[in-house]
Amino acid sequence: MSSSFYERDKGLLIVISGPSGAGKGTICKELLKHEKNLEVSVSATTRDPRNGEVEGKNYYFINKANFLDMIGNNEFLEYAKVYDNYYGTPKSPVLEKMDRGIDVILEIDIQGAAQVRANYPEGIYIFVVPPSIKELKKRITERGTENPEQLNKRMECACDEIRNATKYSYIVINDEVTVAAKQVSAIITAEKCRSERLKSKIEEIIGR
Ligand code: 5GP
Numbered sequence: 001m002s003s004s005f006y007e008r009d010k011g012l013l014i015v016i017s018g019p020s021g022a023g024k025g026t027i028c029k030e031l032l033k034h035e036k037n038l039e040v041s042v043s044a045t046t047r048d049p050r051n052g053e054v055e056g057k058n059y060y061f062i063n064k065a066n067f068l069d070m071i072g073n074n075e076f077l078e079y080a081k082v083y084d085n086y087y088g089t090p091k092s093p094v095l096e097k098m099d100r101g102i103d104v105i106l107e108i109d110i111q112g113a114a115q116v117r118a119n120y121p122e123g124i125y126i127f128v129v130p131p132s133i134k135e136l137k138k139r140i141t142e143r144g145t146e147n148p149e150q151l152n153k154r155m156e157c158a159c160d161e162i163r164n165a166t167k168y169s170y171i172v173i174n175d176e177v178t179v180a181a182k183q184v185s186a187i188i189t190a191e192k193c194r195s196e197r198l199k200s201k202i203e204e205i206i207g208r
Contacts, residue, residue: 011037011098012191013120014105016184017113018128018165019158020083021140023174024107027128030181031105035188040105041094044070047085050145060090078108078115083153087112103188110164124191126184127168131175133158 016024028040044060046067055061062070067086070076077095079088089106097104106116116123130136136158140151165171170187174180191197 012103013123015113016126019161020154021136022128022130026177038103045087078112080111082109125168126170127165
């Protein structure tokens with residue numbers, strides 16, 4: 001991956017992290033409505049599907065043995081154990097999309113983001129936070145997908161996770177989803193104008 005440093009025609013790798021309930025998924029959905037050159041990577045997980053979640057769309061739901069096989073076969077760009085389940089990003093679909101010039105978003109936890117960053121520092125690292133912890137609890141409770149024990153676990157982890165926000169290049173406060181999605185779009189646009197990414201374009205303009 002590192003040989004691809006700032007290649008102009010290559011898609012961007014955008015990593016979004018943030019505590020459960022911060023609204024990463026909703027922001028991605030909103031972004032997909034407006035950004036035509038963008039796809040969200042579908043992760044594999046050992047957690048059970050929630051009501052309404054669709055295989056291959058939300059996640060690839062696989063068992064632990066299959067997940068461990070995929071680790072052994074080096075099929076993940078990154079993987080981590082989060083809230084007692086394994087989650088991982090299948091490598092080849094991401095690399096293949098970026099090679100075709102498509103920007104790819106990974107919606108992954110802080111451990112996975114650190115693994116990706118080690119191999120791909122030119123990626124775009126964005127941390128999404130809720131406006132307050134009170135609001136975060138309200139959102140997770142209203143979502144109704146976690147039992148009280150799971151809810152408490154996610155709330156306990158939330159503050160620890162948010163402490164990592166300043167390690168990311170960008171922080172987006174998700175108070176209102178359309179505003180937050182616009183901020184992520186602006187980040188993507190600015191990254192595309194980075195001089196490092198446009199070196200070959202400049203050569204082209206001056207006719208070298
Ligand atoms: P959930 O169970 O709510 O769908 O996801 C729980 C946490 O796992 C979220 O923080 C989410 O960003 C993270 N996650 C989802 N997919 C991946 C993945 O492929 N890799 C890593 N490292 N984390 C993931």
